[in-house]
Amino acid sequence: MTGHNSRAPVLPGSAIGVLGSGQLGRMFAIAARRMGYRVHTLSPDEDTPTGQVADVEINAPYEDLAAVCRFASGVSVVTFEFENVPAATAAAAARCAPVRPSGDVLHTTQHRLREKTFLSRTGLPHTSFRRVSSLEELATAAKELGLPAILKTADFGYDGKGQFRIRDANDFEQAWRAVGERESVLEAFIDFDREISVVAARTIDGHFVHYGAIENHHRNGILDVSIAPARVADGIARDAIEIARVVLEKLDVVGVLCVEFFVTRDGRLLINELAPRPHNSGHFTFDANLTSQFEQQLRAVSLLPLGDVTQFRPAAMGNLLGDLWNDGEPDWITAASVADVKIHLYGKTAPRPGRKMGHLTALATTAEQALRDMERARKLVH
Numbered sequence: 001m002t003g004h005n006s007r008a009p010v011l012p013g014s015a016i017g018v019l020g021s022g023q024l025g026r027m028f029a030i031a032a033r034r035m036g037y038r039v040h041t042l043s044p045d046e047d048t049p050t051g052q053v054a055d056v057e058i059n060a061p062y063e064d065l066a067a068v069c070r071f072a073s074g075v076s077v078v079t080f081e082f083e084n085v086p087a088a089t090a091a092a093a094a095r096c097a098p099v100r101p102s103g104d105v106l107h108t109t110q111h112r113l114r115e116k117t118f119l120s121r122t123g124l125p126h127t128s129f130r131r132v133s134s135l136e137e138l139a140t141a142a143k144e145l146g147l148p149a150i151l152k153t154a155d156f157g158y159d160g161k162g163q164f165r166i167r168d169a170n171d172f173e174q175a176w177r178a179v180g181e182r183e184s185v186l187e188a189f190i191d192f193d194r195e196i197s198v199v200a201a202r203t204i205d206g207h208f209v210h211y212g213a214i215e216n217h218h219r220n221g222i223l224d225v226s227i228a229p230a231r232v233a234d235g236i237a238r239d240a241i242e243i244a245r246v247v248l249e250k251l252d253v254v255g256v257l258c259v260e261f262f263v264t265r266d267g268r269l270l271i272n273e274l275a276p277r278p279h280n281s282g283h284f285t286f287d288a289n290l291t292s293q294f295e296q297q298l299r300a301v302s303l304l305p306l307g308d309v310t311q312f313r314p315a316a317m318g319n320l321l322g323d324l325w326n327d328g329e330p331d332w333i334t335a336a337s338v339a340d341v342k343i344h345l346y347g348k349t350a351p352r353p354g355r356k357m358g359h360l361t362a363l364a365t366t367a368e369q370a371l372r373d374m375e376r377a378r379k380l381v382h
C-alpha cells in the first residue's frame with residue numbers, strides 16, 4: 001500500500017493535484033501532460049488557466065476542507081501553484097495524499113514575519129525589519145530602522161493593499177491604513193543596484209539543481225522583465241546560488257523554490273522573499289532550458305530524478321499585463337511575425353490592468369540581444 005508518507009515514485013499515468021489554478025499551474029499541467037500524467041486542479045474559480053489544461057477542474061473554496069480531502073484522495077500527490085492557501089487546507093490535503101513541498105514550507109513562506117524569522121535563525125542575509133502591530137509600534141520601528149522604509153502586511157493574502165512606502169513621519173497613518181491596520185513588517189528601504197533571483201529544485205533525497213542567477217526588473221511592484229543569465233559578477237551569482245541551496249535544504253523543500261534578492265550598491269546580497277513554487281522569473285526555462293522549472297517541479301514532487309537544466313542560449317522574458325488590452329485585443333499577428341520570440345498566453349478572459357495575461361520569451365546569442373528582441377516584439381503587440 002502507498003500511504004501518504006510513501007517514498008514510492010508517482011509514475012506517468014498517475015494524477016497529480018494542484019492547489020491553485022493560475023498560469024503557474026497551467027505551465028505545470030502542460031509539462032505534466034507532456035509526460036503522460038493527469039492533472040487535477042482545485043481553486044475557487046472557474047474556467048481557469050490551469051483548469052483549461054487540466055483533466056479535472058474542481059471549483060471549491062480553499063476553506064471547504066471536505067472538498068479538499070476529496071480532491072486529494074483522487075490524486076497520487078498534491079502540489080501547489082498558489083502558496084497563500086490556508087494552513088488548514090494544506091493539512092486537510094496532507095491527510096488524504098502526500099503534499100510536496102510540505103505544509104511546513106507553506107506555513108513559513110506565506111507569512112513575512114515567519115519567513116524573516118527563519119532567515120534570521122538560519123543566519124541568511126535579509127533586509128532589516130521590525131514587527132509592527134499598531135500605529136505606535138510603527139513610529140518606534142521607523143525610528144529604529146530609519147526612513148524611507150516599506151510597510152508590508154505580514155501575510156501575503158491581502159488583495160493588493162499589501163505595501164506602502166513611507167517617506168517621513170507624515171506617512172505613518174496613511175501607511176497603517178493602507179495595510180489594513182493589521183500585523184505588518186516594516187522593512188528598511190534598500191537602494192539596490194539590481195534585483196536577482198535563483199530558481200532551484202530539490203529532491204526528497206536532497207539532490208539540488210538551479211537555473212543560475214536571473215536578473216529582474218519590476219514596474220509598479222510587478223515583475224516586468226527577467227534576463228538570464230543575470231548581468232552580475234560571477235561571485236555574486238555563486239553566492240546567490242549557495243544561499244538558495246541552504247534555503248532549500250533548511251526548509252527541506254521537495255519541489256521548486258525561488259529566492260528573490262536585492263544586490264546592494266556595495267555588492268551584498270539580501271534576501272527579499274521566498275516563493276515555494278515555480279516563479280515568474282523562471283518562465284524563460286520553458287523555452288530556454290532542457291528541463292523547465294515546471295517539469296522540475298513535476299519530477300521533484302513525483303520523486304523522479306531531476307532533469308538536466310542546461311540553458312540553450314541567453315534569454316529574456318517580458319510579462320504581458322492586462323494594460324496591453326486597454327485599446328482592444330493586442331496585435332498577435334504582428335507579434336507572431338517576430339518568428340524567434342515565443343508567445344505565451346494564459347487563457348484569461350478578463351484583462352484587468354496589472355493582471356498577468358501572458359509573457360514573451362526571446363533567445364539570442366547574448367542576454368542584451370535577447371532583451372532587445374523581446375522588447376521589440378512587445379512593442380509590436382501594442
Ligand code: AMP
Nearest residue numbers: 127150187188189190191218221272273
Ligand atoms: P515584494 O512583493 O515584497 O517582493 O516587493 C515587490 C518589489 O517592490 C520588489 O521586487 C522591489 O522592487 C520593491 N521592494 C520591495 N521591498 C523593498 C525594499 N525593502 N527596498 C526597496 N525596494 C523594495
